[in-house]
Amino acid sequence: MTVLENENHEPSTVSVIGLGQLGTRLAQAFLGAGHVTTVWNRSAAKADALVAQGAVRADTVEAALAASPLVVVCLPDYATVEDLLGPVADGLRGRVLVNLTSGTPQDAAAMADRAAAHGAGYLDGAAMSGTRLVGRPEALFVFSGSRDAFGTQQEVLASLGNAVYLGTSPTLAPVYDTALFGLVWGALAGFYHSVALVGAADVDPTAFAAVAQGHMPFVTSLMVEHARQIEDGGFPDDDGTVEVHRAAMEHLVHTSRAQGIGTDVPDLFQSLLKRAVAGGHGQSGIASVAATIAKGEQNV
Ligand SMILES: NC(=O)c1ccc[n+]([C@@H]2O[C@H](COP(=O)([O-])OP(=O)(O)OC[C@H]3O[C@@H](n4cnc5c(N)ncnc54)[C@H](OP(=O)(O)O)[C@@H]3O)[C@@H](O)[C@H]2O)c1
Structure with a gap:
């Protein structure tokens, strides 16, 4: 496996797998904080703009896993994460896997077990502030799972915003995710009604x-x-x-x-x-x- 590094020959700090709306912002935030960032996306062209901003392109998922001690994955659902990482899961050994894909507590528990079986530290996470604020201190990210993994990677994860560690159960992040989603919707529903009333x-x-x-x-x-x-x-x-x-x-x-x-x-x-x-x-x-x-x- 070729070791990936940036043009200054610095080793990669973090790999981002999945460069959709959110994943792209995550990669930009890591780059913005000065971390050497490796990126991989199924449609390779989506990495072009990030590479122009200094990101390192991985040609394969395996190369993205090998590149960095911290691997952040952001895909539509857990089944996609499993399909993508399952066949190359040996490459997760010794890595911290942070999963910012939305899912259920059951999804998170099963993913944590699989990561542990492959020798990876696992953090489940949720991005709570949409995409526009990512990289700013007020953007809330919640994480739960391995305390050691969070301790080791806290500084890098703080590049994303307000990185809050909830506890050792990987299910806590999706529980908070859905609870906070409901809270925001409750507040917004009240706001939308009041705007209509005063309107x-x-x-x-x-x-x-x-x-x-x-x-x-x-x-x-x-x-x-x-x-x-x-x-x-x-x-x-x-x-x-x-x-x-x-x-x-x-x-x-x-x-x-x-x-x-x-x-x-x-x-x-x-x-x-x-x-x-x-x-x-x-x-x-x-x-x-x-x-x-x-x-x-x-x-x-
Ligand atoms: N967007 C938000 O505001 C937001 C906020 C909080 C949480 N989230 C969560 O973040 C996750 C990603 O959301 P998003 O908005 O970034 O989604 P998105 O813009 O639709 O991007 C989806 C990404 O997944 C990749 N992908 C889809 N199917 C794949 C497959 N079979 N194999 C490999 N890659 C595949 C896509 O690759 P291609 O480019 O090749 O299609 C793309 O990079 C979701 O779980 C979402 O709920 C999103």
Whole structure:
């Protein structure tokens, strides 16, 4: 196997396999941080722009594995990762394999086992901030799996953004991935509804967004306080009872209907609050909705 190095004859630090939308940004971030970066993609032409920026091209997957102690893979799904790396998995021995492909906790556990069987340190990971922020400190990346692997490669992985290590179970990264995805969608769904509501009163989305953005620290402060309440299992009503919020939500539903906009989002909130009331939490604080959700649909 030919040893790959850049034009200054420096050995490669990291190999990126899969240069789609995300993989390309990952490779750019490693290059931007000054790491010698090897790249491989099924359609070789997608590596051209990166090579022009200083990346080293690997002609085969095997060459990409051999090139660097850290191998980052970013493909559509785990089956593709397995199909691609399975036949050359001996080349993973002594490497740290970081998998930024989206998947399930079961996928991650199975991949960690296969990596361990081939003598590789394994980190499952998830890119939480889309592609545009990759390489900036505010881009969140979560990782879980081998603590040693994270310790060894933390500095390189920090080139991607805010690299957060969650713990030794490889399943934690996909669990956080889906949980944070749901959190962002919950926040955005609320935002999209509110933009439609104020839009019906001729308010520009950007004017509303400026006020909404200033309100967000209050929301995040509630998350911190309510997390504590959920842990304690006690729900003081300082932020209003479930019953009070249910009545207020009725106003949001009615106002939305009167303005001629959809009520999908407040209907969802209303159904959660009604379920909490039915579960005996009418006089509890609103964080008790978390306890209602945790019980599942059938058990209220
Ligand atoms: N894009 C995002 O904003 C984002 C954010 C977070 C997480 N993710 C996750 O990151 C992963 C990649 O997403 P992406 O948006 O970068 O995807 P993408 O732009 O569609 O790129 C897919 C990549 O996979 C390669 N590929 C597909 N099938 C292959 C096969 N059979 N053998 C070898 N290579 C194959 C493609 O190669 P070719 O160029 O040859 O087709 C391409 O490099 C997904 O799991 C996604 O959920 C993406």
